[in-house]
Amino acid sequence: MARTASLSGFPEWLPEERLVELHVLDTLRRTFELHGFSSIETRAVETVGQLLRKGEIDKEVYGLSRLQDDDGTPGSDTGKTDPHALALHFDLTVPFARYVVENAGYLAFPFRRYQIQKVWRGERPQEGRAREFTQADIDVVGDGDLPFRYDVEIALVIAEALNALPIPDFLLRINNRKLAEGFYTGIGLTDTAGVLRSIDKLEKIGPAKVAELLRSELGATEDQAQAALKLAGIRTPDTSFVEQVRALGVSNDLLEEGLNELEQVIAAAVQRAPGRVVADLSIARGLDYYTGTVVETILVGHEQLGSICSGGRYDALASKGNRKFPGVGLSIGVTRLVSRILSQNLASASRSVPTAVLVALNSDDSWGAAQDVAAALRSRGISTEVAAKAEKFGKQIKFADRRGIPFVWFTDDDGKHQVKDIRTGEQHDADPADWTPAEEDLRVHVTTN
Template sequence: MSKISPLSGFPELLPAQRAVEREVIASVSRTFELHGFANIETRVVEPIERLAKGGEVDKEIYVLQRIAAEPDAKADLGLHFDLTVPFARYVLEHAGHLQFPFRRFQVQPAWRGERPQEGRYRQFTQADVDIVGRDELPFHHDVEVMSVMVDALGRLPIPRVSFQFNNRKLIQGFYRGLGIDDVTEAIRVIDKLDKLPEDEVARLLVERVGTTPGQAQRCLELATIRVPDTSFVEQVRALGVSDELLDQGLEELAAVVEGCRAVAGDRVGVEANLRIARGLDYYTGTVVEIFMEGYERLKSVGGGGRYDALASDGRTTYPGVGVSFGVSRTLVPLLADGVLSGSRPVPSAVLVALNTEDERAASTAVAAALRARDIACEVAPEPAKFGKQIRFAERRGIPFVWFVQADAETGQQSHQVKDIRSGEQVDADPATWAPPEADLRPTINTEETPK
């Protein structure tokens, strides 16, 4: 075989980096479970007609075919490109076996054949949390599911994240109250504020949506409201538009911002940002995008919202609300920049040294005694001088080396353990000794400033 080149868009982690990813996934999963969300995994393939809905993402779908298929066989399966489509299908397929409201989280890869760039990969892992009702889903679940993600991300050692909330009813009601007919097109134009200057967006509102210059001005005023509390309610009221749906949107958004602020510690920002629309058409209430400080170039690292028809089988409709965290989008850049790193590439806290190959059984017995008390360890692969064994441990970041010595005359064993960082070496009993809690497992090292 020849030299291997990486596949663009398919990042792979080295063991110490993977330890970071595992810790992050374990942490968010544990938070979701504490809030009563059950984990599921879906198969990674879906019928193509379920995946391809005429959206932008369609052309990025990977289709699948057996290599031995007839040349003109129609491919009918594709890899899922998010976790929402398969989840909606799972709910429909298994509805008879689920209890509603159904609270689930899901951490799996998804695939998109798009042009790879930082934060955008062809295979990427997401962590989604959703609540789905049958026929109806009370609004308080919006507050709940968003708070859960705030709680989950607040526990991670990543740079500070900011949840920016808006509400589709608020936007829609405002536009309607203002007298704009084509609300969808107006949202689409306002969404361009990221890329175009305000006066250009105003011009497009007049041209494409048919607003008056005055209406366009008010749309822009709404879209520039951004506050870390519920003061947006008064600011919107001050714009003088009144509409029933607007009122409902204001109330919902205020409840979401308040509920999330209540659980957000220092590591999470919560804002009402009335420019957020999320392009996707199926959101019907709460919408959110999550950004990470110092990594605004990644655009959002997560997002979601309320969809009143996540799934439907014609008779029953399943409304849902949920939010997705881009695990790969967040971690791959942070690991590449050295902002996060794993403390060591191996789980072992102890290397049990080996004097001679004949004495392997003695070292293996020490390892077994440590493992019985949940201490990960490994026996040196070959006998070597002590200095060489210490260097072996050093290269792997294993903090402790254990030495077994048998007295040549009595055969009696003596045990010592060395902390190779401090050099301290002490007598130890394999049945009772334990490393400090902090050394038991690989941990995540953080660097304050990105390189």
């Protein structure tokens, strides 16, 4: 992790680091499929109009154009004004919404999907923020309506998935946009989206500057600004937030609906994922398409990294005529997580290559027989390489050691087989038809340090 990248913001892992990333991806994939989520992949490119129709992040979107037009002239920069111009997707939710609309006739609703892909954002690179990175999303989308119970289920699935990763303790911080918007309306602030965007900056700029934003940009009075900050200051590990909100003395139907929904999520999480979830009424989420439950997740002790998993309920992102496709989902920042795991040495792979055995050569003429041995081992799931040259055995052993391969296989001229554990020096007779290394050596294992 000390390497200097030739192009910042586009991470490239060493083989042993990639094994850690693959472990994270495989763990997430396995957990999602255990809960019945189907895998899909959408194209990397969308139209600018599609990408920017909900939430303004145009400064971060990478436009896509050819270096030359059909007539050979330099490509034109029309992406900023032409909604039909192409751009790389900045998240997976907007492409997924488009995918649902286009394939609605072929999907069974509620549709449960997971999606693990690269996304691109034109951000200033730093740890936890890359320009090209991998996200792992899960969503449930309904046709016409989507029971609120899926909001609860999504949070529990993510808690289970994160709990299986080699990471420190984490905390899902959950709020509800209906609760917040109903409260702001109840105190007389009509631009609720604007208030949410200001509250979303609370951890970055602090309460005093947020209050100033509310007064200067949204026309809030001092009392209104302080009431909004009091709401954002409520944080509980249980459902006691309900009493604290009601104690603020604001009455609004949307507020009550949001309180009820958030209470259900927190009550279920306290029971099934104790210690992993808090009600945090400062969570707003900047994108405009969220309409109910909103979630951000932090690593305890690594709060400066920012959210490693976020998302929520969206009721109006996908539609086709009068047909609505409400959904709820969460997105894990895989690259952000892996970057922290590697930079802080939180976990490591048991070896740097998948290979468990190197088949040594007695002579160049023994290469064919060595391939037969390798094929027998591979047929039983043992990752095996064959030496390329019949060098002295000491050199072949050093090659295996340099590669991180634990075992070297020898076959003498009489066809007798032996395998050597080069870590301990132990060597014994073996048969390629039935020899198997110990489970901890059969495959690469990623363990917490």
